[in-house]
Amino acid sequence: MNILLDWLVEPLSYAFMQRGLIAAVLVGIVCAVVGTYVVLRGMAFFGDALAHAILPGVALGYLVNEGAREPLFWWALGTSIVSALGIGAISKKAQIKEDTAIGIIFAGMFALGIALISTVRSYAVDLSHFLFGDVLAVSAQNLWITAIFSGLVIFTIFAFYKEFLTLSFDPVLATTLRMPVGLLNNLLLVLIAVTIAVSLQTVGVALMVAMLVTPAATAYLLTRRLPYMMALAAALASLAGVIGLYLSYYLSIASGAAIVLTSTAIFVLAWAGRTLIQTYQQRSLAAT
Amino acid sequence: MYPHANHKEDQPILDIQKLSVRYDGRYALDGITFHLHPGELVAVVGPNGAGKSTLFKVIAGVLPLTSGQVSVFGSGPQAHICIAYIPQRNQVDWHFPVTVADVVMMGRSAKLRPFSWPSKRDWELVREALATVEMSDLAGRQISQLSGGQQQRMFIARALAQEAELMLMDEPLSGLDNPAQESLLSLLGKLQQKKVTVIVATHDLEQAARYFDRILLLNRRLVGFGPASQVLQPEKLLLAYGGRIQRLNTESGLLALDDNCCDGRDEPL
Numbered sequence: 001m002n003i004l005l006d007w008l009v010e011p012l013s014y015a016f017m018q019r020g021l022i023a024a025v026l027v028g029i030v031c032a033v034v035g036t037y038v039v040l041r042g043m044a045f046f047g048d049a050l051a052h053a054i055l056p057g058v059a060l061g062y063l064v065n066e067g068a069r070e071p072l073f074w075w076a077l078g079t080s081i082v083s084a085l086g087i088g089a090i091s092k093k094a095q096i097k098e099d100t101a102i103g104i105i106f107a108g109m110f111a112l113g114i115a116l117i118s119t120v121r122s123y124a125v126d127l128s129h130f131l132f133g134d135v136l137a138v139s140a141q142n143l144w145i146t147a148i149f150s151g152l153v154i155f156t157i158f159a160f161y162k163e164f165l166t167l168s169f170d171p172v173l174a175t176t177l178r179m180p181v182g183l184l185n186n187l188l189l190v191l192i193a194v195t196i197a198v199s200l201q202t203v204g205v206a207l208m209v210a211m212l213v214t215p216a217a218t219a220y221l222l223t224r225r226l227p228y229m230m231a232l233a234a235a236l237a238s239l240a241g242v243i244g245l246y247l248s249y250y251l252s253i254a255s256g257a258a259i260v261l262t263s264t265a266i267f268v269l270a271w272a273g274r275t276l277i278q279t280y281q282q283r284s285l286a287a288t
Numbered sequence: 289m290y291p292h293a294n295h296k297e298d299q300p301i302l303d304i305q306k307l308s309v310r311y312d313g314r315y316a317l318d319g320i321t322f323h324l325h326p327g328e329l330v331a332v333v334g335p336n337g338a339g340k341s342t343l344f345k346v347i348a349g350v351l352p353l354t355s356g357q358v359s360v361f362g363s364g365p366q367a368h369i370c371i372a373y374i375p376q377r378n379q380v381d382w383h384f385p386v387t388v389a390d391v392v393m394m395g396r397s398a399k400l401r402p403f404s405w406p407s408k409r410d411w412e413l414v415r416e417a418l419a420t421v422e423m424s425d426l427a428g429r430q431i432s433q434l435s436g437g438q439q440q441r442m443f444i445a446r447a448l449a450q451e452a453e454l455m456l457m458d459e460p461l462s463g464l465d466n467p468a469q470e471s472l473l474s475l476l477g478k479l480q481q482k483k484v485t486v487i488v489a490t491h492d493l494e495q496a497a498r499y500f501d502r503i504l505l506l507n508r509r510l511v512g513f514g515p516a517s518q519v520l521q522p523e524k525l526l527l528a529y530g531g532r533i534q535r536l537n538t539e540s541g542l543l544a545l546d547d548n549c550c551d552g553r554d555e556p557l
Binding site for chain 1: 292349380387
């Protein structure tokens with residue numbers, strides 16, 4: 001018993017682990033709640049692309065501030081919101097399909113980001129930091145920003161609960177109820193954008209989409225109502241954050257990857273469990 | 289509560305003048321003129337691609353019109369919350385994590401202020417609406433577990449919770465078995481008693497003749513509008529269904545129609 005307790009407590013003696021755990025849980029919760037809508041509205045590709053598209057902004061901030069990481073959040077936030085609203089506007093008018101437009105523009109921006117970062121000598125280290133995040137390098141100031149913006153995003157999701165629910169389930173109904181559909185759609189894009197900026201430090205650009213969709217998809221398999229789906233997704237994401245960080249600490253693997261792998265493992269378990277139960281139910285139904 | 293228009297009660301519930309809608313230079317609707325009285329039960333019939341869904345979406349204020357005028361109680365539909373559009377069942381994500389009561393409550397959301405949550409009275413209205421469509425016992429069901437008829441009645445309950453006065457139902461009867469069709473048709477009668485005006489798109493001419501006050505025969509243009517005896521005439525049907533009609537025996541009203549016409553393109557939205 002004591003050994004287990006020691007095993008659990010030991011990492012907490014490090015301030016960077018304490019901050020990392022809080023950050024992982026906060027980011028897990030906000031990504032899971034916003035991710036619920038990403039999953040239900042089929043926006044996984046948009047989320048992935050948007051996460052990659054913030055790289056040039058972050059790179060520019062990095063170059064301008066000569067390597068300081070504190071101000072990067074604001075650069076990420078700005079780029080992310082502008083990109084999200086930009087793609088929202090373009091996809092309405094473009095002659096090509098939305099996912100193609102997203103692919104062209106966002107991959108181009110990602111390339112621009114890499115090009116910018118490659119002008120710096122410590123290219124590889126910096127790039128991997130942005131791509132995969134480093135939750136153990138979160139500063140106290142980072143943590144405050146994460147907490148404040150996560151709180152804002154979650155508050156907005158709840159304040160517009162009935163609007164987002166109606167709009168996501170039946171956009172025609174939202175229109176006939178005369179909701180400001182365009183405004184609400186853009187608000188949701190901004191919320192996804194803010195979530196991505198908040199999560200940059202923790203999971204980085206490349207694994208962001210997993211934070212957005214995996215816990216939400218797991219909860220989708222296990223629940224039948226939206227509030228429960230959100231709550232379960234948030235709980236599973238927090239759990240994955242904590243387990244992932246312990247794995248990262250004891251097995252010396254990259255923290256972002258450890259969190260995402262844990263989350264994926266939970267999804268596979270839930271999916272397998274559900275499939276087993278369904279098969280069993282069908283058999284017993286066939287037997288009667 | 290989002291801004292919406294006041295009703296001029298001396299105006300018809302729906303008045304359409306010379307309505308035309310064009311997509312990509314092609315007319316989806318061309319010069320449609322008609323008006324409806326409160327509490328009327330109207331069937332819209334015509335071949336696939338005749339513009340039924342387009343007509344409904346323009347009336348609902350979801351799709352812009354190219355020329356002409358649509359007015360609901362004296363003003364354009366875009367500001368009214370008294371119009372319910374009931375979607376075709378195949379256009380709904382039935383695995384969305386909501387219960388029957390959740391969906392019906394969505395109909396109330398226009399009446400709630402922003403940042404507010406449903407009150408006791410809203411839940412009361414949801415319960416009443418579910419009772420009207422005889423689905424009280426299914427309130428807590430996840431929507432994927434409903435039968436086709438139940439899915440359709442749930443949306444009618446949602447329209448009732450919305451306090452809609454004009455309901456537009458896009459092919460509600462297609463794909464339902466006979467008992468489900470019967471129960472839906474009798475529900476339409478109940479709506480009529482509540483003075484709700486209902487427009488139903490359907491393929492079944494016999495049902496249209498039997499259960500509806502008036503029939504609107506559509507093929508991009510309005511071919512006929514009136515009681516079945518006037519509209520379902522061979523020459524009018526020929527006009528609407530074109531060469532795709534096969535006349536078997538007009539004396540006894542027997543007709544074979546092929547409504548899988550046109551270029552098979554879906555209408556936008």
